[in-house]
Amino acid sequence: MSLALTEQTHGRLEKSLASTALAVREHVLCMATGGGCFIGASLSCVEILVYLYRCELSVSPDRLTDPDRDYLFLSKGHDVPALYGTLAELGFIERSLLRRHLFIDSNVYWHPNRSVPGIEFHSGSLGHLLSVAMGVALDIKLRGGKNRVFVIVGDGELNEGSMWEGLLVASALLLDNLVVVVDRNGFQANMKTEDLVPLEPLREKFESFGLRVHHADGHDFADLGRAFDRARAGSGRPEVVMARTVRGKGLPSIESRADRWFCNFTRAEIEMLLEELHAGTRATITSQVLVVR
Amino acid sequence: MTYQDTLISLGLQDENLVVLTAENRAAVRSVPEALGERFIDVGICEQTMIGMAAGLALRGRRPVAHALAAFLTMRAFEFIRTDVGIARLPVKLVGGVPGFLSEANGPTHQAIEDIALMRTIPNMQIVCPADEEELAHALPSILAAPGPCYVRHTAAKAIIEHTPFEFGVAETVSDGDDVAILTYGPLLAEAVRALDILQSKGISVRLLNMRSLRPVDEAAIAAAATAAEVVVTLEDHFVTGGLYTIVAETLVQRGIRAQVVPIGLDARWFRPGLLADVLRHEGFTGERIADRVLDVLERRKIALKTSS
Numbered sequence: 301m302s303l304a305l306t307e308q309t310h311g312r313l314e315k316s317l318a319s320t321a322l323a324v325r326e327h328v329l330c331m332a333t334g335g336g337c338f339i340g341a342s343l344s345c346v347e348i349l350v351y352l353y354r355c356e357l358s359v360s361p362d363r364l365t366d367p368d369r370d371y372l373f374l375s376k377g378h379d380v381p382a383l384y385g386t387l388a389e390l391g392f393i394e395r396s397l398l399r400r401h402l403f404i405d406s407n408v409y410w411h412p413n414r415s416v417p418g419i420e421f422h423s424g425s426l427g428h429l430l431s432v433a434m435g436v437a438l439d440i441k442l443r444g445g446k447n448r449v450f451v452i453v454g455d456g457e458l459n460e461g462s463m464w465e466g467l468l469v470a471s472a473l474l475l476d477n478l479v480v481v482v483d484r485n486g487f488q489a490n491m492k493t494e495d496l497v498p499l500e501p502l503r504e505k506f507e508s509f510g511l512r513v514h515h516a517d518g519h520d521f522a523d524l525g526r527a528f529d530r531a532r533a534g535s536g537r538p539e540v541v542m543a544r545t546v547r548g549k550g551l552p553s554i555e556s557r558a559d560r561w562f563c564n565f566t567r568a569e570i571e572m573l574l575e576e577l578h579a580g581t582r583a584t585i586t587s588q589v590l591v592v593r
Numbered sequence: 594m595t596y597q598d599t600l601i602s603l604g605l606q607d608e609n610l611v612v613l614t615a616e617n618r619a620a621v622r623s624v625p626e627a628l629g630e631r632f633i634d635v636g637i638c639e640q641t642m643i644g645m646a647a648g649l650a651l652r653g654r655r656p657v658a659h660a661l662a663a664f665l666t667m668r669a670f671e672f673i674r675t676d677v678g679i680a681r682l683p684v685k686l687v688g689g690v691p692g693f694l695s696e697a698n699g700p701t702h703q704a705i706e707d708i709a710l711m712r713t714i715p716n717m718q719i720v721c722p723a724d725e726e727e728l729a730h731a732l733p734s735i736l737a738a739p740g741p742c743y744v745r746h747t748a749a750k751a752i753i754e755h756t757p758f759e760f761g762v763a764e765t766v767s768d769g770d771d772v773a774i775l776t777y778g779p780l781l782a783e784a785v786r787a788l789d790i791l792q793s794k795g796i797s798v799r800l801l802n803m804r805s806l807r808p809v810d811e812a813a814i815a816a817a818a819t820a821a822e823v824v825v826t827l828e829d830h831f832v833t834g835g836l837y838t839i840v841a842e843t844l845v846q847r848g849i850r851a852q853v854v855p856i857g858l859d860a861r862w863f864r865p866g867l868l869a870d871v872l873r874h875e876g877f878t879g880e881r882i883a884d885r886v887l888d889v890l891e892r893r894k895i896a897l898k899t900s901s
Contacts, residue, residue, distance in 0.1 A: 367652070414680070420651075421651065421680070422675075427640075430644070431640065431643070431645050431672070431676075432645070432647050434648060435644065435646060435648020435650075435656075436651055438633070438645065439648070439653075439654060440652070442611075442630055442631070466638075466641045468636070469641050472635075
């Protein structure tokens with residue numbers, strides 16, 4: 301979102317982004333039944349994905365194989381319902397495909413895969429796509445391209461050694477066309493990140509590894525816009541956008557709860573949650589929560 | 594031609610070829626000068642190297658990734674399986690000092706389960722050249738193939754002139770029908786010494802250089818087991834999961850009955866030492882291989898007499 305935009309245009313754009321985000325949340329919610337999905341991690345990165353696809357990434361449904369497109373890699377993988385929803389809202393895939401979530405003959409399942417148009421690579425095993433994104437970023441640099449590579453990682457994923465190994469090498473290779481977006485929702489599978497293997501001070505960790513760090517409220521489009529604008533500078537260093545987010549954002553009845561990670565709700569609960577999403581009354585959830593990990 | 598000369602020459606012809614290493618430069622010392630930015634040393638980061646190789650391949654590159662075989666196939670195993678294997682990307686993996694070639698390094702460096710691991714990955718080709726000449730000859734085919742490939746690197750000098758390399762085709766070094774010896778890698782040299790000894794004793798030996806373990810020459814395995822009384826698999830690898838297993842699977846599937854005797858490492862690491870000493874200590878010299886084959890044939894003769 302260019303800061304040069306007038307306030308009026310800005311306001312209109314933000315409204316429009318918010319409306320896309322709401323539609324994406326509806327999609328995510330509708331995937332949290334009939335087998336369920338990782339709803340907590342999906343809802344925390346909705347604004348990040350909507351902002352990137354609508355305002356930042358140079359990519360579109362008719363440029364899926366264009367070597368000059370920007371690349372987005374979803375490294376944590378659990379959040380793929382939010383990506384499915386975003387791709388459906390922006391015309392990369394049919395909305396009807398999402399109704400086939402988890403069908404045995406559908407490619408829309410719990411983790412991303414390349415058979416879904418718009419998804420660049422499969423993930424699910426944590427700590428992999430940083431290095432894959434680095435390979436793509438390096439090739440773009442070798443070929444003199446101007447396109448950029450974004451990789452969304454979870455904060456829990458930062459437990460993986462391969463993340464830190466990759467960051468060291470990304471700095472060494474001066475990959476300033478690489479933007480690592482941290483969905484800092486404060487949770488890993490079963491608990492708060494700081495209660496298990498504390499990550500803080502995280503900014504200092506990244507900076508000491510040679511990266512530039514930009515903080516943002518991960519649910520505020522204007523703030524995300526400012527952070528991504530700053531991450532454009534071509535500083536010679538890889539960039540990190542640290543987006544502070546809320547697990548389960550948008551549904552107060554499940555927000556910031558360790559036991560609302562993977563959820564498989566009843567149809568009735570989905571109806572209540574949809575109402576809650578549209579600022580209605582708070583849902584009453586009685587479903588047992590299935591923690592897959 | 595050496596491995597690296599061939600790699601450089603192929604790299605100069607194909608701008609998509611990129612050479613990676615996790616700071617193992619022994620086999621590619623001259624590549625940085627020749628290929629410039631297309632030589633990428635990521636430091637001691639095998640996992641990152643494989644992830645990056647996958648990313649480079651997504652962009653149309655042909656990455657050739659180097660690391661010591663033990664760390665390449667084990668430290669980075671899940672990256673190979675998940676990023677390269679699932680996506681069937683044309684990443685070529687070259688493992689340094691595999692098998693006995695780790696010499697005195699000790700068990701940490703002994704890649705003697707690399708083939709077992711790599712052959713669990715769908716579409717992974719496996720090439721184990723006997724010497725550097727065969728490696729160099731095989732390289733164009735390895736790089737041209739559309740999927741991933743694991744290569745056991747060797748700098749051994751050739752002691753025989755090889756027939757042209759082809760995936761899935763074993764090289765017949767000697768034809769015979771008393772015993773068949775199937776092997777791969779630098780142990781071929783010891784097998785050739787064993788062949789001379791056995792032939793001097795009037796034994797008819799079929800010696801096959803298996804070299805392409807995936808795809809493997811199933812017809813050659815079946816023909817060897819049908820023609821010879823005994824099949825011996827000779828390898829610097831655990832008996833589990835290597836050539837012995839490949840031969841056993843092939844014969845069982847085809848319903849061919851044969852005695853298959855493994856000369857390999859039976860659920861143990863080998864005694865670290867200089868290569869010649871390792872071969873002697875572990876019983877893998879030409880003389881010891883010949884003795885072991887004679888022993889098998891002798892016992893078989895006694896068994897047959899007793900039963901008749």
